[in-house]
Amino acid sequence: MRIGIIGAGHIAGKMAMTLNQMHTASAYAVASRDLQRAREFAGQWNIEKAYGSYEEMLDDPQVELVYVATPHSLHYEHARMCLLKGKPVLCEKTFTANAAQAKALIDLARERNVFLTEAIWTRYLPFSKTIVDLVNDGVIGTPRMLTAGLGYPIADKERIRDLNLCGGSLYDLGVYPINFARMVFGCDVARATSTCTKGETGVDLQNSITLSYADGKMAVMQTTVLCANDRQGIISGDKGYLIVDNINNPQEAVLYDADHTEIARYHCPEQISGFEYQVEACIDAIRNNRIETPYMPHQETLRVMELLDSLRKEWGIKFPADNTPL
Ligand SMILES: NC(=O)c1ccc[n+]([C@@H]2O[C@H](COP(=O)([O-])OP(=O)(O)OC[C@H]3O[C@@H](n4cnc5c(N)ncnc54)[C@H](OP(=O)(O)O)[C@@H]3O)[C@@H](O)[C@H]2O)c1
Structure with a gap:
């Protein structure tokens, strides 16, 4: 094509x-x-x-x-x-x-x-499907809590600074943890609470968002254009947790049981860029x-x-x- x-x-x-x-x-x-x-x-x-x-x-x-x-x-x-x-x-x-x-x-x-x-x-990555399948297969038991963050020091870029270009952390980075949470936890969100800090141009520089799901699950997310962070996504259930590195380009997922013992490691298949x-x-x-x-x-x-x-x-x-x- x-x-x-x-x-x-x-x-x-x-x-x-x-x-x-x-x-x-x-x-x-x-x-x-x-x-x-x-x-x-x-x-x-x-x-x-x-x-x-x-x-x-x-x-x-x-x-x-x-x-x-x-x-x-x-x-x-x-x-x-x-x-x-x-x-x-x-x-x-x-x-x-x-x-x-x-x-x-x-x-x-x-x-x-x-x-x-x-x-x-x-959304289109085979490894994203692997992560969703693992959770749906019950490897962490019943999913309860998800945390995800993304941060890069990019606040001085024109595209990020400019309100006219719809800049800010939410539109540039925030959509990744939001899509990660919606892929893994679905979309039955009952409530969203959030806060942000704004820069002088009026865009959000950092934000924190919590989604409470109708069935009690919770997704807690933060993004920042002021600093780098670990980019991890952690999905926790009553039998263990899965640490995804990283939510912006998932390469590895490590499964732990509830005693923090490593159970398995999953890797992204070889790809061009994704x-x-x-x-x-x-x-x-x-x-x-x-x-x-x-x-x-x-x-x-x-x-x-x-x-x-x-x-x-x-x-x-x-x-x-x-x-x-x-
Ligand atoms: N998928 C990802 O991993 C990823 C990563 C980074 C960014 N993005 C997304 O990709 C998009 C572009 O980001 P980018 O980092 O590539 O930005 P960029 O380097 O600034 O490129 C954007 C291009 O848009 C064109 N453009 C048209 N009107 C413009 C205007 N008024 N101001 C500035 N540029 C204008 C310019 O190309 P011409 O001058 O050649 O017309 C410019 O080079 C955004 O939606 C961003 O969120 C995705």
């Missing part, structure tokens, strides 16, 4: 590197706001076509799937542009600025019968005329966006994009 990339930035490079090592997909085109940047990116990653406008690339009939790799605030506009041109979309996390935008995109994908999915790559699985999921869905994937169904993307909306409301964080008409 020939992939076109929108935005010649950091994560676009990781995707291009991954596509170059895949047999079922290729990095065919890249579009940048700046033709020179597109050409340099294309040269670096051996990409056939370089475009100086996003729209121009979408008019190329050879492009079969578009990877949207722009800042959060622009995902809606860029994914919408793709759908209106009939191009299937793999859109980076965080999916949109808010739930209303997510719903509008999903409705459009349905109306036009065009494939759309969120590139929350951990991005290949989300691309494979897109290919499979598109070839089978589906407009979503089972790994991250539209409804789940929407529920996550609704949770993010409610957390921002609690913290008094409004993005300029919240006021933009759909």
Whole structure:
């Protein structure tokens, strides 16, 4: 499948590197706001076509799937542009600025019968399924408590600092522990309590979120753009616990019993970058005329966006994009 990339930035490079090592997909085109940047990116990653406008690339009939790799605030506009041109979309996390935008995109994908999915790559990893299966198989007994954190010292990056780009810790990092908790513990959340500290630009720099589930389970999460942390996810049950290293790119899970004795170690299978699985999921869905994937169904993307909306409301964080008409 020939992939076109929108935005010649950091994560676009990781995707291009991954596509170059895949047999079922290729990095065919890249579009940048700046033709020179597109050409340099294309040269670096051996990409056939370089475009100086996003729209121009979408008019190329050879492009079969578009990877949207722009800042959060622009995902809606860029994914919408793709759908209106009939191009299937793999859109980076965080999916949109808010739930209303997510719903509008999903409705459009349905109306036009065009494939759309969120590139929350951990959802598509085989090792994520291994972790979920282990918990469901009862290796830790009845699951009760989950803790997960993610931190990188990236607060000075423009994309993170700028409220206009939907910056902050929640949208850049917070979605990983949230998706980890929802993958393992499901979505029957009765209550969410949270707090954050804000930076001078109004984005959240650190946050802590606790989800209380209807059946009594609890997920306690924190993310920060001010410092590195252990990135661990720990799932505890009445018979033991599983430590996942790390929730942003799970490589290993270690099982302990309730006496803290190590029982088993599980390892991630060899992979390119891990991005290949989300691309494979897109290919499979598109070839089978589906407009979503089972790994991250539209409804789940929407529920996550609704949770993010409610957390921002609690913290008094409004993005300029919240006021933009759909
Ligand atoms: N899956 C992951 O592991 C992972 C990791 C990091 C980031 N991400 C996600 O990937 C997306 C992009 O992040 P990134 O780290 O790649 O950011 P980045 O390096 O800043 O790249 C974003 C690109 O978007 C384009 N762009 C269009 N309008 C822009 C504007 N007004 N301001 C800035 N850039 C604009 C630019 O490309 P042109 O100038 O070439 O058009 C820019 O290079 C975000 O959604 C982020 O959450 C995912």
